[in-house]
Amino acid sequence: MALIVAKFGGTSVASPERINGVADRLIRLREEGNQVVAVVSAMGKTTDDLLALAAAVNDAPPARELDRLLSTGEQISMTLLALALEQKGYKSISYTGRQAGIQTNGIHNKAKIVKIHNERIERALDAGFIPVVAGFQGIDENGDMTTLGRGGSDTTAVAVAWGIGADVCEIYSDVDGVYTTDPRIAPRAKKLESVSYDEMLELSSAGSGVLQMRAVEFAKKWNVKIHARSAFSDAAGTIIREETPMEQAVITGIAHDTSEMKVTIRHVPDTTGVAAKVFTALSENMVNMDMIIQNTSLDGATDISFTCPEADLARAVSAIESVLPEIGASGWDVDEDIAKVSLVGTGMKSSPGVSATAFRTMSENDINILAISTSPIRLSMVIEADEVARAVQVLHTAFELDSDSIFEETQLSAEEIAAKMEKGR
Amino acid sequence: MALIVAKFGGTSVASPERINGVADRLIRLREEGNQVVAVVSAMGKTTDDLLALAAAVNDAPPARELDRLLSTGEQISMTLLALALEQKGYKSISYTGRQAGIQTNGIHNKAKIVKIHNERIERALDAGFIPVVAGFQGIDENGDMTTLGRGGSDTTAVAVAWGIGADVCEIYSDVDGVYTTDPRIAPRAKKLESVSYDEMLELSSAGSGVLQMRAVEFAKKWNVKIHARSAFSDAAGTIIREETPMEQAVITGIAHDTSEMKVTIRHVPDTTGVAAKVFTALSENMVNMDMIIQNTSLDGATDISFTCPEADLARAVSAIESVLPEIGASGWDVDEDIAKVSLVGTGMKSSPGVSATAFRTMSENDINILAISTSPIRLSMVIEADEVARAVQVLHTAFELDSDSIFEETQLSAEEIAAKMEKGR
Numbered sequence: 139m140a141l142i143v144a145k146f147g148g149t150s151v152a153s154p155e156r157i158n159g160v161a162d163r164l165i166r167l168r169e170e171g172n173q174v175v176a177v178v179s180a181m182g183k184t185t186d187d188l189l190a191l192a193a194a195v196n197d198a199p200p201a202r203e204l205d206r207l208l209s210t211g212e213q214i215s216m217t218l219l220a221l222a223l224e225q226k227g228y229k230s231i232s233y234t235g236r237q238a239g240i241q242t243n244g245i246h247n248k249a250k251i252v253k254i255h256n257e258r259i260e261r262a263l264d265a266g267f268i269p270v271v272a273g274f275q276g277i278d279e280n281g282d283m284t285t286l287g288r289g290g291s292d293t294t295a296v297a298v299a300w301g302i303g304a305d306v307c308e309i310y311s312d313v314d315g316v317y318t319t320d321p322r323i324a325p326r327a328k329k330l331e332s333v334s335y336d337e338m339l340e341l342s343s344a345g346s347g348v349l350q351m352r353a354v355e356f357a358k359k360w361n362v363k364i365h366a367r368s369a370f371s372d373a374a375g376t377i378i379r380e381e382t383p384m385e386q387a388v389i390t391g392i393a394h395d396t397s398e399m400k401v402t403i404r405h406v407p408d409t410t411g412v413a414a415k416v417f418t419a420l421s422e423n424m425v426n427m428d429m430i431i432q433n434t435s436l437d438g439a440t441d442i443s444f445t446c447p448e449a450d451l452a453r454a455v456s457a458i459e460s461v462l463p464e465i466g467a468s469g470w471d472v473d474e475d476i477a478k479v480s481l482v483g484t485g486m487k488s489s490p491g492v493s494a495t496a497f498r499t500m501s502e503n504d505i506n507i508l509a510i511s512t513s514p515i516r517l518s519m520v521i522e523a524d525e526v527a528r529a530v531q532v533l534h535t536a537f538e539l540d541s542d543s544i545f546e547e548t549q550l551s552a553e554e555i556a557a558k559m560e561k562g563r
Numbered sequence: 564m565a566l567i568v569a570k571f572g573g574t575s576v577a578s579p580e581r582i583n584g585v586a587d588r589l590i591r592l593r594e595e596g597n598q599v600v601a602v603v604s605a606m607g608k609t610t611d612d613l614l615a616l617a618a619a620v621n622d623a624p625p626a627r628e629l630d631r632l633l634s635t636g637e638q639i640s641m642t643l644l645a646l647a648l649e650q651k652g653y654k655s656i657s658y659t660g661r662q663a664g665i666q667t668n669g670i671h672n673k674a675k676i677v678k679i680h681n682e683r684i685e686r687a688l689d690a691g692f693i694p695v696v697a698g699f700q701g702i703d704e705n706g707d708m709t710t711l712g713r714g715g716s717d718t719t720a721v722a723v724a725w726g727i728g729a730d731v732c733e734i735y736s737d738v739d740g741v742y743t744t745d746p747r748i749a750p751r752a753k754k755l756e757s758v759s760y761d762e763m764l765e766l767s768s769a770g771s772g773v774l775q776m777r778a779v780e781f782a783k784k785w786n787v788k789i790h791a792r793s794a795f796s797d798a799a800g801t802i803i804r805e806e807t808p809m810e811q812a813v814i815t816g817i818a819h820d821t822s823e824m825k826v827t828i829r830h831v832p833d834t835t836g837v838a839a840k841v842f843t844a845l846s847e848n849m850v851n852m853d854m855i856i857q858n859t860s861l862d863g864a865t866d867i868s869f870t871c872p873e874a875d876l877a878r879a880v881s882a883i884e885s886v887l888p889e890i891g892a893s894g895w896d897v898d899e900d901i902a903k904v905s906l907v908g909t910g911m912k913s914s915p916g917v918s919a920t921a922f923r924t925m926s927e928n929d930i931n932i933l934a935i936s937t938s939p940i941r942l943s944m945v946i947e948a949d950e951v952a953r954a955v956q957v958l959h960t961a962f963e964l965d966s967d968s969i970f971e972e973t974q975l976s977a978e979e980i981a982a983k984m985e986k987g988r
Contacts, residue, residue: 154616154620158620188639192642192643194579195579195647196646196647196650197650199649200646203656206638206641206642207643207646209638210638213631213632213634213638214616216631217617217632218616220628221624221625221629221632224621224624224628225620231627231628236706237706237707281661281662282662
């Protein structure tokens with residue numbers, strides 16, 4: 139018998155039928171002898187619909203009102219799940235972020251959890267209820283609803299799991315675990331039995347969409363074991379936890395990300411303080427720079443390139459335009475057709491030669507590396523976007539990650555595979 | 564300069580465009596020098612949509628969960644109205660029932676307001692905001708959301724008006740005031756400048772849908788002046804307040820109601836306690852009996868008839884079937900094709916002869932009266948449903964209520980007239 143927090147994303151609760159499916163799974167967990175608390179996201183496209191309504195009356199909606207508006211989405215799905223459980227003969231009770239005791243700071247739209255009071259959840263469990271908690275939301279000290287930003291429901295689940303001392307936080311989604319790489323582009327990808335928090339963080343930041351980084355950070359900090367698994371099958375998924383002392387592969391997984399762009403500022407005078415001016419302006423405009431590349435200086439001028447999310451384009455343009463006259467650069471351009479491929483593994487720390495193998499593999503396959511960055515457990519390479527699938531495949535083979543058999547998604551329907559392409563929150 | 568609470572029903576906030584219209588009206592009230600607090604219902608059909616979702620997962624949804632689910636409707640409309648006001652350059656802030664300090668008892672789905680703490684609203688007004696309050700909802704002592712039942716948003720508005728000591732509670736809807744009778748069936752109906760609380764209560768209970776009875780009861784109890792007016796025109800509506808000492812017409816208005824049915828139990832033995840058994844069973848089954856008619860006894864048996872809302876049919880059937888064997892009646896039948904026409908006026912108290920005039924008018928026009936009931940300021944008659952329009956017209960003329968000109972709805976569009984047929988909450 140275990141105490142389990144089970145979180146279900148928007149795709150899993152997108153219709154009354156799917157909500158019934160989630161209820162059945164919770165009941166199965168209960169009948170297997172576990173105590174269980176559910177955490178839910180808003181149904182399917184609810185959040186987008188609410189955002190569209192807000193945009194129809196206000197082109198820059200104030201954050202407090204927007205938070206209250208968006209938080210209704212999870213309140214709808216949580217009550218429907220509680221109603222479905224009751225219909226099936228199980229006592230259930232739903233709790234908003236406030237009622238679940240999720241206290242946050244007052245930073246609307248991306249609040250941070252500062253305290254958790256889980257008494258109501260614990261009392262409900264003791265009384266034999268299956269509590270259902272609204273993900274993504276909390277309450278600040280003014281009593282105003284705050285939302286936790288992207289990945290907020292995963293964070294809620296991990297926070298509740300920590301608060302009630304759950305044995306595991308199961309995160310159900312349309313993906314059935316963490317793979318050595320994206321099975322859609324590398325058919326020989328393998329599902330990982332477990333990864334460490336640090337590896338998962340690097341994989342998430344490098345573009346793997348299975349879990350939101352903040353939730354993994356929270357889980358790491360408070361040592362909450364996560365089980366990432368499929369909402370549509372009973373197969374075990376991937377456990378995310380502290381590093382295990384077992385022998386490890388050098389590389390655990392390969393992530394890729396095509397959502398970044400490369401900006402190049404041409405012919406920047408190579409004098410002190412110029413680069414600082416550029417990057418200060420970018421920071422002040424909230425552009426999330428990832429890699430920075432400065433070419434060798436030719437005739438006293440150089441090209442400065444950096445990568446950042448494509449979503450930051452407008453802010454990047456405004457930052458660059460503001461400093462361009464001052465620094466005397468000749469111009470700038472943007473290349474959105476780039477991709478980042480990242481090798482991740484704690485085994486890298488004790489295995490020199492990872493970069494040598496990586497670069498040799500890329501070179502043998504005529505894939506041009508535009509930029510490189512590293513962390514102790516990650517090596518990222520920027521390449522042309524149309525090379526990304528081939529790069530992932532050859533690296534996957536080179537680092538001996540290939541499975542014996544071609545990956546087959548026997549447990550997912552066509553609709554569910556299509557759903558995998560969507561991003562929940 | 565006045566302090567005004569302005570309540571807008573579901574039709575008035577049914578789309579972003581209409582929400583913008585509501586915002587414009589609030590701004591006009593502000594620019595005329597008033598302080599203003601808005602109270603809103605859920606957008607258009609939101610409540611019905613939420614009920615359909617609940618019904619899809621539970622055929623008898625527990626009240627606590629249903630309340631939470633339904634309360635999201637008003638939270639969506641309130642934030643959108645606040646966003647629309649902000650967009651137009653006015654500071655606005657939205658409050659849930661909890662934040663507006665509407666404390667209720669714990670009777671889910673039809674909670675009663677027990678306390679009001681309006682500090683947040685008052686502080687917001689002082690700081691120059693236009694506060695927007697979610698109608699229909701409050702919070703019980705467990706911190707659970709409760710809804711106030713049908714007419715709940717009107718009740719919220721009156722309660723807030725009382726709480727902050729507003730000069731008037733303006734209730735905007737798709738009807739532009741209280742008429743001497745329904746203008747759709749009596750073209751010579753006149754809009755009333757004012758009616759007393761008691762008259763309004765009798766008119767509401769007799770089928771006039773302009774205001775919900777509970778809100779009028781609350782307003783009477785706490786002496787809150789209501790102004791019932793159109794959301795789609797600037798014309799003054801009807802003031803509902805304490806009786807004025809002015810000379811009054813004998814009859815203020817004529818209401819009609821076709822939502823009742825007549826049930827007749829045939830050949831009931833005329834012995835002590837039989838009628839009591841029938842009516843006890845009906846009460847215990849929550850059948851809201853209106854009028855009761857017992858015919859003269861023939862050969863020791865009689866027919867007992869009563870009227871009640873058609874919505875109570877299933878419960879009435881089950882009550883009657885449970886006592887039928889015991890009382891030895893021969894059977895029963897239901898007539899849904901009846902209507903109730905009610906004359907209402909505080910002037911009745913000091914004017915004998917109202918019933919004589921009414922009965923003579925009906926008789927002269929060959930309209931058969933099936934049952935009669937009275938209060939000090941009301942005379943109701945049950946007739947065949949297909950006579951109702953003619954009955955209203957001839958009574959309207961007989962009691963000298965006819966306007967000089969045929970009623971013309973120049974201020975309403977075709978769409979708005981269609982919307983008048985809908986019922987909000």
